[in-house]
Amino acid sequence: xxxxxxxxxxxxxxxxxxxxxxxxxxxxxxxxxxxxxxxxxxxxxxxxxxxxxxxxxxxxxxxxxxxxxxxxxxxxxxxxxxxxxxxxxxxxxxxxxxxxxxxxxxxxxxxxxxxxxxxxxxxxxxxxxxxxxxxxxxxxxxxxxxxxxxxxxxxxxxxxxxxxxxxxxxxxxxxxxxxxxxxxxxxxxxxxxxxxxxxxx
Amino acid sequence: xxxxxxxxxxxxxxxxxxxxxxxxxxxxxxxxxxxxxxxxxxxxxxxxxxxxxxxxxxxxxxxxxxxxxxxxxxxxxxxxxxxxxxxxxxxxxxxxxxxxxxxxxxxxxxxxxxxxxxxxxxxxxxxxxxxxxxxxxxxxxxxxxxxxxxxxxxxxxxxxxxxxxxxxxxxxxxxxxxxxxxxxxxxxxxxxxxxxxxxxx
Numbered sequence: 001x002x003x004x005x006x007x008x009x010x011x012x013x014x015x016x017x018x019x020x021x022x023x024x025x026x027x028x029x030x031x032x033x034x035x036x037x038x039x040x041x042x043x044x045x046x047x048x049x050x051x052x053x054x055x056x057x058x059x060x061x062x063x064x065x066x067x068x069x070x071x072x073x074x075x076x077x078x079x080x081x082x083x084x085x086x087x088x089x090x091x092x093x094x095x096x097x098x099x100x101x102x103x104x105x106x107x108x109x110x111x112x113x114x115x116x117x118x119x120x121x122x123x124x125x126x127x128x129x130x131x132x133x134x135x136x137x138x139x140x141x142x143x144x145x146x147x148x149x150x151x152x153x154x155x156x157x158x159x160x161x162x163x164x165x166x167x168x169x170x171x172x173x174x175x176x177x178x179x180x181x182x183x184x185x186x187x188x189x190x191x192x193x194x195x196x197x198x199x200x201x
Numbered sequence: 202x203x204x205x206x207x208x209x210x211x212x213x214x215x216x217x218x219x220x221x222x223x224x225x226x227x228x229x230x231x232x233x234x235x236x237x238x239x240x241x242x243x244x245x246x247x248x249x250x251x252x253x254x255x256x257x258x259x260x261x262x263x264x265x266x267x268x269x270x271x272x273x274x275x276x277x278x279x280x281x282x283x284x285x286x287x288x289x290x291x292x293x294x295x296x297x298x299x300x301x302x303x304x305x306x307x308x309x310x311x312x313x314x315x316x317x318x319x320x321x322x323x324x325x326x327x328x329x330x331x332x333x334x335x336x337x338x339x340x341x342x343x344x345x346x347x348x349x350x351x352x353x354x355x356x357x358x359x360x361x362x363x364x365x366x367x368x369x370x371x372x373x374x375x376x377x378x379x380x381x382x383x384x385x386x387x388x389x390x391x392x393x394x395x396x397x398x399x400x401x402x
Contacts, residue, residue, distance in 0.1 A: 023330035023355040024253055026285045026363045027261075030229030049252040052225055053264040053342045055384040060228075061264070061347060063254040084227045129224035139340045141349055143255045146262060148342055154224040162227045164365065183256040 021184055029165035029182070033083040033097050033123045034062055035113075036073035042108050042121040045070040046098030048165045049181040050082065058151040060133055063144045065179035069102045074147055078135040081120055083127035086160035087167060091174055093126055098177050116153065129156045144181055222385055230366035230383070234284040234298050234324045235263055236314075237274035243309050243322040246271040247299030249366045250382040251283065259352040261334055264345045266380035270303040275348055279336040282321055284328035287361035288368060292375055294327055299378050317354065330357045345382055 035044035049063040060082070064071045074080045085094075096107055112125035122130050133149025165182075168174040176183050236245035250264040261283070265272045275281045286295075297308055313326040323331050334350025366383075369375040377384050 019259055019352055019355040020330075020357055021259065021355065023285070023332060023357050024259060024261075024352070026231075026330045026357075027251065027253060028229055028231030028363060028365045029252065030227075032228075049254060050228065051230065051250040051252055051264065052228060052382045053250060053347055054344045054382050056344065058220055058222065058225060059342060059382075060225075061262075061342070063252065063262070084224070129221075129227045131224060137340060137342065139338060139347070139349065141254045141260060141262075141338065143257065146254055146340070146347065146349075148340065148347075151220055151225070154220040154222065156221055156224050156227075162229060164229045164367075166365075181253045181255050 024182070025184075027182075031085045031089070031094070031163045031165055031168050032062075033085065033127070034064070034070060034074075034080055035083070035121045035123060036070055036077055036080040037120055038069075038073045038076045041102065041106075043069045043073050043102035044097055044107055044121065044123060045102075046094055046177070046180075047082075053148065058154070059136070059148060060131065060151060061146050061148045063141065063146050063181045065144050065181075067143075067179055071145060074135060075138075075145075077118075077120065079118065079120055079152075080133055080135070080147065080149060081116070081122040082131040082133065083123040084129045084131075085126050085163045086128045086158065087163045088160070089126040089163055091172055094168070094174060097123075099175075124157060127157050128160050128162050129154070225383070226385075228383075232286045232290070232295070232364045232366055232369050233263075234286065234328070235265070235271060235275075235281050236284070236322045236324060237271055237278055237281045238321055239270075239274045239277045242303065242307075244270045244274050244303035245298055245308055245322065245324060246303075247295055247378070247381075248283075254349065259355070260337070260349060261332065261352060262347050262349045264342065264347050264382045266345050266382075268344075268380055272346060275336060276339075276346075278319075278321065280319065280321055280353075281334055281336070281348065281350060282317070282323040283332040283334065284324040285330045285332075286327050286364045287329045287359065288364045289361070290327040290364055292373055295369070295375060298324075300376075325358060328358050329361050329363050330355070 029048035034047045053061045113121045113123045132153040137148040139146040230249035235248045254262045314322045314324045333354040338349040340347040
């Protein structure tokens with residue numbers, strides 16, 4: 001297109017060849033269902049990038065992909081719920097919330113949930129505990145938005161062990177959806193496999 | 202002061218009696234050393250509220266207490282490193298980085314670390330992997346700031362298992378410093394203990 005390669009500024013060194021993404025997989029997470037709603041329907045999705053950001057007042061933050069229906073719902077209703085999943089949560093349950101879109105199916109069909117005062121769904125099935133949060137700020141981080149939520153309600157449901165992201169991958173054999181902050185592309189995975197084979201060979 | 206109580210607006214329901222903080226402890230985390238520097242010195246601290254926020258380009262976020270010297274350092278030098286600690290990290294090591302201030306001691310005395318091109322320290326002792334990030338945004342969340350960092354470098358150091366926050370608490374018997382996003386006050390702990398005793402009694 002007439003642009004000289006030499007005149008193109010070098011790209012900011014972000015995620016370049018010096019970034020071994022395997023090391024990013026050593027960060028630890030839990031596995032959660034994050035729910036919200038818009039005028040027409042409820043929606044929920046699996047999230048792992050969720051943490052507490054302040055102790056007093058208790059505030060949490062979650063990174064949600066802009067393509068996801070849940071993103072639109074949180075943006076509209078300014079609140080969301082979090083269900084902390086237990087270790088024995090079936091892969092089929094995670095599949096429904098993590099690998100399907102609420103635009104195509106009703107994710108709340110045949111699962112246990114409750115509604116809070118403002119009619120936001122809170123998934124109770126397979127949940128150790130649940131939180132409700134009111135969005136008090138948000139930050140655009142490119143493909144995702146970090147929603148910051150003041151915790152307005154929090155309760156324990158069972159004494160089961162929570163599922164960790166590592167447990168989900170290594171013991172349950174689960175996958176990561178393309179829209180997750182921690183997704184690793186097929187080419188990355190291929191490169192990693194080749195490196196491992198080289199090491200072992 | 203002449204202000205009628207009746208005219209005071211009810212406080213936003215944040216962290217009130219309907220928030221059982223035990224449920225917030227069911228969120229999962231890793232245990233990390235986050236380092237940065239100012240004009241005079243290096244500093245580092247233990248952090249657990251750290252996650253990946255986008256996959257492409259790889260970007261991470263961490264919640265740091267405004268009182269901590271590391272906060273000031275990251276704000277000044279606009280970059281930080283993350284060392285993902287292994288499961289066998291001694292409590293004494295975590296004590297140095299998590300419960301002491303770099304204003305009082307030199308945390309880097311007698312520990313293994315390296316410097317990157319811009320002279321930022323990266324702790325290699327007890328680390329499974331390390332990341333370097335350049336701050337691309339930040340969000341004020343009250344007592345803490347969420348720093349968002351584009352990952353500029355990431356490497357694996359060992360194949361050891363990473364330490365989780367739960368492992369640190371339950372197996373290693375570690376405590377949480379007052380400045381952590383996940384800190385639970387003494388009165389909260391007392392209330393929890395009383396509830397547990399009531400349940401068992």
